[in-house]
Amino acid sequence: MNHELDNDQEEEHSGRSFRRDARARRVNTMEMWKRGTLDDRPIKERWSREFKKPKIKKIKDPSEKFDADDSVEGLVVEVHRRTCVVRLPNGDSVNATYRAAVVYELKEFPVVGDQVIIARAKNAEEDAPYSLLRVLPRKSALVRPGPKDKSRRELVLAANIDQVVVVSSVAEPPFNYGFADRFLLAANLCNLPLVMVLNKTDLIEEIPQNVKDFISIVDKFICVSCKSGKGLDELREVLKGKNSVLSGKSGVGKSSLVNALVPEAQLNVGEVRELDGKGRHTTTSSSLFDLPFGGRIIDTPGIRELGVVEMDGHDLARSFPGFFPGEFFTCKYNDCMHINEPGCDVLARVESGEIPKARYASYLRILDSDE
Numbered sequence: 310m311n312h313e314l315d316n317d318q319e320e321e322h323s324g325r326s327f328r329r330d331a332r333a334r335r336v337n338t339m340e341m342w343k344r345g346t347l348d349d350r351p352i353k354e355r356w357s358r359e360f361k362k363p364k365i366k367k368i369k370d371p372s373e374k375f376d377a378d379d380s381v382e383g384l385v386v387e388v389h390r391r392t393c394v395v396r397l398p399n400g401d402s403v404n405a406t407y408r409a410a411v412v413y414e415l416k417e418f419p420v421v422g423d424q425v426i427i428a429r430a431k432n433a434e435e436d437a438p439y440s441l442l443r444v445l446p447r448k449s450a451l452v453r454p455g456p457k458d459k460s461r462r463e464l465v466l467a468a469n470i471d472q473v474v475v476v477s478s479v480a481e482p483p484f485n486y487g488f489a490d491r492f493l494l495a496a497n498l499c500n501l502p503l504v505m506v507l508n509k510t511d512l513i514e515e516i517p518q519n520v521k522d523f524i525s526i527v528d529k530f531i532c533v534s535c536k537s538g539k540g541l542d543e544l545r546e547v548l549k550g551k552n553s554v555l556s557g558k559s560g561v562g563k564s565s566l567v568n569a570l571v572p573e574a575q576l577n578v579g580e581v582r583e584l585d586g587k588g589r590h591t592t593t594s595s596s597l598f599d600l601p602f603g604g605r606i607i608d609t610p611g612i613r614e615l616g617v618v619e620m621d622g623h624d625l626a627r628s629f630p631g632f633f634p635g636e637f638f639t640c641k642y643n644d645c646m647h648i649n650e651p652g653c654d655v656l657a658r659v660e661s662g663e664i665p666k667a668r669y670a671s672y673l674r675i676l677d678s679d680e
């Protein structure tokens with residue numbers, strides 16, 4: 310008898326207790342809010358059953374379906390949306406497909422210059438397509454300066470490179486600071502040397518002072534002229550045996566330069582290339598050329614994305630290369646932008662000549678264009 314009563318009470322109790330729990334939770338929320346420890350997920354997410362258990366998605370390892378013996382290592386020479394062109398050790402180029410979702414989760418998106426492992430599925434025919442299994446660790450990479458948080462992953466533009474080469478013209482079109490500034494910043498942040506190639510020097514008598522200033526802060530510069538052939542031998546020396554990323558604004562004579570260095574590249578110069586049956590360089594998303602004297606140049610249109618530095622002004626102020634030797638922020642105020650703040654260490658160093666004026670000017674230009 311007693312027992313039954315207990316049961317009844319319990320049932321009633323459970324209904325009430327639910328309501329009481331709910332009220333307690335609300336109170337808790339208030340307390341958390343006051344303490345500043347409030348869970349800021351939307352309310353639906355916080356209490357809904359659906360979200361109680363974290364959903365853990367298992368990533369299938371792409372290599373499970375493949376025979377390890379059949380895999381080969383190769384070099385990525387072009388990257389497209391779902392496929393990449395991989396050059397095998399025997400010199401053949403093959404297409405390898407990759408599932409974007411898988412490589413995204415594994416954080417192994419192939420870029421030009423990557424060494425990768427590819428294989429055909431088990432029992433596949435001879436002409437079956439290859440699949441990308443692994444991107445091998447990179448020795449170096451050119452990365453777009455920008456946010457590194459999870460939601461907007463950093464963008465790798467080219468892998469396993471030794472130097473970044475920026476082609477600029479001194480006239481027709483005039484020297485473009487914006488482009489050079491950003492490349493210098495990216496190269497510096499990636500610890501890669503920057504080589505500045507000044508093309509079309511046949512058009513001018515003397516290098517203008519502003520260009521000279523800029524040249525003083527790059528690692529190396531070479532004056533060339535594709536027209537007269539001046540400086541090309543010196544450039545060959547610099548490129549010899551190295552992997553270089555080559556970039557330049559449209560019209561500076563980059564294609565002319567590639568043609569001069571790699572005769573079989575035959576990029577069209579000046580106007581849109583006529584259809585040559587393959588349309589290779591007009592449609593590919595990236596290209597890698599072997600230099601006849603050793604070394605490679607990577608010329609990828611994706612590099613143009615560097616035109617936008619997605620770095621927030623404060624990050625730029627904290628991490629601009631060359632401002633703080635030893636990486637310690639030494640300005641008086643934590644949010645110093647180095648413009649006119651009191652106690653700014655950067656301004657003091659510019660004044661004393663420790664930081665070149667041209668580097669500081671480059672910083673200001675990037676900061677300006679960002680906002």
Ligand SMILES: Nc1nc2c(ncn2[C@@H]2O[C@H](COP(=O)(O)OP(=O)(O)OP(=O)(O)O)[C@@H](O)[C@H]2O)c(=O)[nH]1
Nearest residue numbers: 509534535536558559560561562563564565578579
């Ligand atoms: N005077 C002079 N003209 C040059 C030189 N190099 C290239 N040009 C000219 O500059 C123009 C542009 O050259 P391209 O090689 O097509 O330039 P690009 O940088 O590849 O341009 P995009 O194909 O648009 O990226 C062409 O008319 C070339 O003939 C040079 O050293 N001196």
Ligand SMILES: [Zn+2]
Nearest residue numbers: 640645647653
């Ligand atoms: Zn400062």
